[in-house]
Amino acid sequence: MNKQKMKQQMHAILVLQKRMSQTRFWGVGIFLVMSISFIIASVLLINQLNYTQTNTILLEKEIMLIPLIINAILIALYLSFSSMVQIAREYEQGTYELLLYGPMDEKTFLLGYFISQIKIFLICLLATILWTLICIRQLNLALQPELFLIFLLSLLMTTQLISFGILFASISRNTRTSVIYFSLTMLFLAGIALADTIISRLVTITVSTANDPLLIVRDVLATINSVIQWVSPFSLMVNAINAALDQVWSIFTFNSVLILIEIILLLSISIWTIRRKGVRAA
Amino acid sequence: MKKKNTFRWSISLLIIILLLTIVVQVFAVDTDEFVYAGNYYNGITYSSNFIPPKTNAIYLLANEDSILSARLTETYYWPLTNEIKASWDKQNEPVQGQLEILQNGQIISVLERTNYTIQYDANDMFGTIELYVGEEAIASRIAFEQAQLDYREALQAYNEAYNEYEAALTAFMDKVREENLTVSEEDFPTEPQKSEDMSLYSTNLLQGFLINLPVGNYTIQFRLPDGSIQENSKKELTIFEAIQDGIGYTVFSKDRWTIDESNEEESQIIYTTKENTIFLQPYHQKQYNELYYLRMADPQETSARKDRAIWMPFSDLTDLNLLISNNKTESTISETDYYVQQTKGYTLGYDILKFDPETMDTISFSAYGIDASYAGQVINIQATDSEGNLLPSSAREIRVINIQRTWVVYVLAVLPILLGIVFLYSRRKNVRNEKIIA
Numbered sequence: 137m138n139k140q141k142m143k144q145q146m147h148a149i150l151v152l153q154k155r156m157s158q159t160r161f162w163g164v165g166i167f168l169v170m171s172i173s174f175i176i177a178s179v180l181l182i183n184q185l186n187y188t189q190t191n192t193i194l195l196e197k198e199i200m201l202i203p204l205i206i207n208a209i210l211i212a213l214y215l216s217f218s219s220m221v222q223i224a225r226e227y228e229q230g231t232y233e234l235l236l237y238g239p240m241d242e243k244t245f246l247l248g249y250f251i252s253q254i255k256i257f258l259i260c261l262l263a264t265i266l267w268t269l270i271c272i273r274q275l276n277l278a279l280q281p282e283l284f285l286i287f288l289l290s291l292l293m294t295t296q297l298i299s300f301g302i303l304f305a306s307i308s309r310n311t312r313t314s315v316i317y318f319s320l321t322m323l324f325l326a327g328i329a330l331a332d333t334i335i336s337r338l339v340t341i342t343v344s345t346a347n348d349p350l351l352i353v354r355d356v357l358a359t360i361n362s363v364i365q366w367v368s369p370f371s372l373m374v375n376a377i378n379a380a381l382d383q384v385w386s387i388f389t390f391n392s393v394l395i396l397i398e399i400i401l402l403l404s405i406s407i408w409t410i411r412r413k414g415v416r417a418a
Numbered sequence: 419m420k421k422k423n424t425f426r427w428s429i430s431l432l433i434i435i436l437l438l439t440i441v442v443q444v445f446a447v448d449t450d451e452f453v454y455a456g457n458y459y460n461g462i463t464y465s466s467n468f469i470p471p472k473t474n475a476i477y478l479l480a481n482e483d484s485i486l487s488a489r490l491t492e493t494y495y496w497p498l499t500n501e502i503k504a505s506w507d508k509q510n511e512p513v514q515g516q517l518e519i520l521q522n523g524q525i526i527s528v529l530e531r532t533n534y535t536i537q538y539d540a541n542d543m544f545g546t547i548e549l550y551v552g553e554e555a556i557a558s559r560i561a562f563e564q565a566q567l568d569y570r571e572a573l574q575a576y577n578e579a580y581n582e583y584e585a586a587l588t589a590f591m592d593k594v595r596e597e598n599l600t601v602s603e604e605d606f607p608t609e610p611q612k613s614e615d616m617s618l619y620s621t622n623l624l625q626g627f628l629i630n631l632p633v634g635n636y637t638i639q640f641r642l643p644d645g646s647i648q649e650n651s652k653k654e655l656t657i658f659e660a661i662q663d664g665i666g667y668t669v670f671s672k673d674r675w676t677i678d679e680s681n682e683e684e685s686q687i688i689y690t691t692k693e694n695t696i697f698l699q700p701y702h703q704k705q706y707n708e709l710y711y712l713r714m715a716d717p718q719e720t721s722a723r724k725d726r727a728i729w730m731p732f733s734d735l736t737d738l739n740l741l742i743s744n745n746k747t748e749s750t751i752s753e754t755d756y757y758v759q760q761t762k763g764y765t766l767g768y769d770i771l772k773f774d775p776e777t778m779d780t781i782s783f784s785a786y787g788i789d790a791s792y793a794g795q796v797i798n799i800q801a802t803d804s805e806g807n808l809l810p811s812s813a814r815e816i817r818v819i820n821i822q823r824t825w826v827v828y829v830l831a832v833l834p835i836l837l838g839i840v841f842l843y844s845r846r847k848n849v850r851n852e853k854i855i856a
Contacts, residue, residue: 167838
C-alpha cells in the first residue's frame with residue numbers, strides 16, 4: 137500500500153515538475169535572464185582582460201570566478217523568485233486546493249516545484265559550462281579543476297535560494313507579501329556580504345590608520361556577517377569557493393554540507409508550514 | 419518644582435563630569451606606568467615593540483628566542499595615530515621581579531631577568547643577526563667593544579700613517595722639483611692601507627626575560643619581590659607559527675618595469691599580452707595568520723583580521739635556475755643582470771638591455787626574463803636549485819591572452835535569447851496549427 141502510494145507520489149512529482157519546467161521553457165523569460173546574466177558576466181570578464189592589456193600583467197587565481205558567481209546569482213534569483221510567485225499564485229487562485237483532490241499532497245506539491253526549478257537551473261548550468269569552456273578556449277585562459285567546484289557550488293547555492301523562495305511562499309501564501317519579504321531578505325543577506333567584502337578591502341593594513349572611521353563600519357559589518365554567513369546562500373557559496381581556491385578542503389566540505397543541511401531544513405519547514413496553514417490563501 | 423531643580427542640577431553635573439573626562443583624556447598628563455617592551459623575532463630579524471598597559475594581548479613566534487622586558491615609563495596618548503606612546507627618554511626604569519608564564523591557569527615557567535644583546539653585520543644583516551643571552555651576551559658585548567677599540571686604534575694608526583705619508587710625499591715632491599730628478603713609480607713613498615670599515619653592530623647590554631615557547635595560548639604575569647602581582651602585568655600571550663613556507667615571485671613587465679606585483683601562490687596565473695617580456699624575481703616567503711603576525715609587530719594595530727592569512731616576503735632567492743616549458747620545448751634560464759637605458763631627448767622612454775659591464779655603469783635590476791611572444795602561448799615555469807632539483811611551491815603558469823577574440827564572448831552571450839525567440843515562435847506556430855486543425 138505504502139509502495140503504491142509512494143509510486144503515485146513520485147508520479148505526481150514528475151508530472152508537476154515536467155509541467156512547470158515546460159511552461160518555463162515555453163516562455164522567453166528564462167532565455168532573457170540567461171542572456172542578461174551572460175552579458176553582465178561577459179562585461180566583467182572583458183573588463184579584466186582590458187585591464188590586463190593596460191597593465192600588461194594580471195595575476196589571478198580564477199579569472200572566471202566573479203563573472204560566474206554573478207551569472208549564477210542572477211539565474212538563481214530569477215528561479216527562486218519565479219517559483220515563489222508561482223506557489224503563492226497557486227494559493228491565491230485556488231489551484232493548490234484543486235490539486236490536493238488528485239494524487240497529490242503538500243510534500244509532492246512543493247517537491248514538484250522544487251525539482252522543476254533545479255532541472256531548469258541544470259539546463260542553464262549546462263549552457264554556462266559551455267559558455268565558460270568556449271571563453272577559456274578562445275581567450276587562452278586557464279582551466280583550473282576548481283572551476284567545476286564553482287559550478288557545483290552554484291548549483292547548491294541556487295537550490296538553497298529556491299528553498300528560501302518556497303519557504304517564503306509557504307509562510308506568506310500571498311504573492312505581494314512574499315515578494316516584498318523575500319526581496320528584503322535577499323537584499324539584506326547579499327548587501328551585508330558585499331559591503332563587508334568591499335569595506336574590508338578598503339580598510340587595508342598598509343594605508344589605514346587606527347583612527348580610520350571605516351574601521352568601525354568594517355567591524356560592525358564583520359560582526360553581522362559572522363552571524364549571517366552561516367545562513368546566507370551567497371556567503372556560504374563564496375566561503376566554499378574561496379576555500380576551494382585556497383585548497384582548504386575542510387572549510388569547503390563544511391560549507392557545502394551546511395548548504396545541504398539548510399536545504400533539507402528549509403524544505404521541511406516549508407512542508408510543515410503548508411500543512412499547518414491549510415489550503416486557503418492568506 | 420524641587421524635583422525639577424534636582425533633575426536640572428543632576429544633568430548639569432553629569433555634563434560637567436563628561437566634559438572633564440574628555441578634557442582629561444585629551445590633555446592627559448603623562449603618567450608612570452608598568453609596560454612591557456619587546457625584542458621579537460619576526461622570522462628573519464629582530465625588531466622592537468611596545469606593549470602599553472591597556473593592550474592585553476602579546477603575540478610571538480613559536481620556538482624562536484624573543485625578549486620581553488618589564489619597565490616603568492611615562493606614557494602619553496598620541497592623537498595623530500590614536501596610539502599610546504612611551505617617553506623612554508623621561509623615564510625608563512627596569513622593574514625588579516620574575517616573569518611567570520601560565521597555561522590553563524597553572525604556572526609552567528618562572529623566568530629570571532637575563533642579559534642580552536643583539537648583533538649583526540651590516541653587510542648581511544638578515545644572514546648574520548644574532549641574539550646573545552646570559553654569559554654569551556656579556557662575552558659578545560665585550561668582544562664587540564674590543565672590536566670597536568681595535569678599529570679605533572687601527573683608524574688612529576692609519577690616520578697617523580697617512581699624515582706621515584702626506585708629509586713624506588710633499589718632501590719627496592719638493593726634492594724632485596728642486597733637484598729636477600727623474601723618478602719612477604717605485605721611488606714614491608708607499609701609501610698606507612686603510613683597514614676595512616667596521617660593519618659589526620651591537621645593541622647595548624640589555625636586560626629582559628627570554629621567551630621561547632611552543633605553539634599555544636599562555637598568560638604572563640609579573641611577580642614583584644614582595645610576592646604580589648604587578649598591576650597591568652597580566653597579558654594573554656599567543657605563540658604562533660607559520661602556516662606554510664613558499665616561494666613567491668615579484669613580477670613586472672618590460673613596459674612597466676617600475677610597477678611590480680607579488681605572485682604568492684602556485685594557483686595564481688600570470689596573464690599577459692603578446693610581444694611582452696615578463697621579469698620574475700623569486701623570493702622566500704612564509705604565510706602567517708594576519709592578526710597574529712601584525713599584532714606581534716604592533717600590539718596596538720587594529721585593522722588585521724584573525725580569519726585572514728598573510729604572506730610575508732623574506733629573503734631574495736639567488737643561485738636558482740628557472741625551468742621553462744612551452745608546448746613542446748623545455749629550457750633553463752638563469753638570473754640575468756639588466757640595465758635600463760633612458761631614451762635620449764625630451765620624449766620619455768627607455769630600453770631594457772642586458773647589462774654589459776664594459777659599456778654600462780650600474781646594474782638596474784637582476785631577474786629572470788621570459789618572452790611572451792604570441793597570443794595563445796602557455797609557459798610553465800618552475801625553479802630549480804643549483805643541482806637541478808625542482809623546488810616545491812615554485813611552479814607558475816604564464817598565459818598570453820587572446821585579447822582580439824573578446825567579441826566571441828558577447829556573441830555567445832546573446833545566443834540564449836535568440837534560442838528563446840526561436841522556441842517561442844515555434845511554439846506559437848504549433849499552437850496556431852493545432853487550433854486550425856481543431
